Amino acid sequence: MGKSVYIVTFILLGVLISCENKKGLLPAKSAPLPVNACDSIKYMNGIKTIIDNACVSCHSGPFGSGGVDLTTYTNVKARATDGRLKDRITNSSNPMPPFGLMSSSKVDSVLCWIDKGGPL
Numbered sequence: 320m321g322k323s324v325y326i327v328t329f330i331l332l333g334v335l336i337s338c339e340n341k342k343g344l345l346p347a348k349s350a351p352l353p354v355n356a357c358d359s360i361k362y363m364n365g366i367k368t369i370i371d372n373a374c375v376s377c378h379s380g381p382f383g384s385g386g387v388d389l390t391t392y393t394n395v396k397a398r399a400t401d402g403r404l405k406d407r408i409t410n411s412s413n414p415m416p417p418f419g420l421m422s423s424s425k426v427d428s429v430l431c432w433i434d435k436g437g438p439l
């Protein structure tokens with residue numbers, strides 16, 4: 320009788336400890352991007368998706384709004400280099416998209432990419 324109480328206690332402890340470990344792993348899995356995510360941002364791994372979703376509906380092809388076509392790396396880079404991209408995505412009184420600036424995390428990603436020279 321005494322022995323089986325010990326055995327049950329050990330089993331319960333084991334279950335408790337393994338649950339603790341699983342709980343401990345969860346936050347690591349859902350952790351936000353590392354602070355240095357900016358270091359690895361490129362056109363192909365993030366910027367293209369942001370521009371495609373927020374800008375290309377109006378800025379596509381030779382007749383894109385304002386004469387701006389943002390469908391290719393070369394064109395987006397050119398607007399980054401001439402400063403117009405940075406101006407408009409941060410200018411709340413003359414914003415792009417016209418109906419309101421993107422979320423600050425998207426704006427920050429694009430600004431970071433511009434500062435790094437617009438890597439492909």
Ligand code: HEC
Pocket residue numbers: 370373374375376377378384385387398403404407408415416417421
């Ligand atoms: C709903 C349509 C629409 C969307 C979406 C849109 N734009 Fe525009 N964009 C315009 C129009 C219209 C103009 C021309 C009038 C103006 O400059 O405000 C323009 C002009 C521009 C210009 C030229 C500014 C200049 O000085 O010549 C840039 C750069 C630009 N947009 C960037 C962007 C970027 C970057 C995005 C996405 C973050 C975006 N736009 C999303 C409609 C849009």
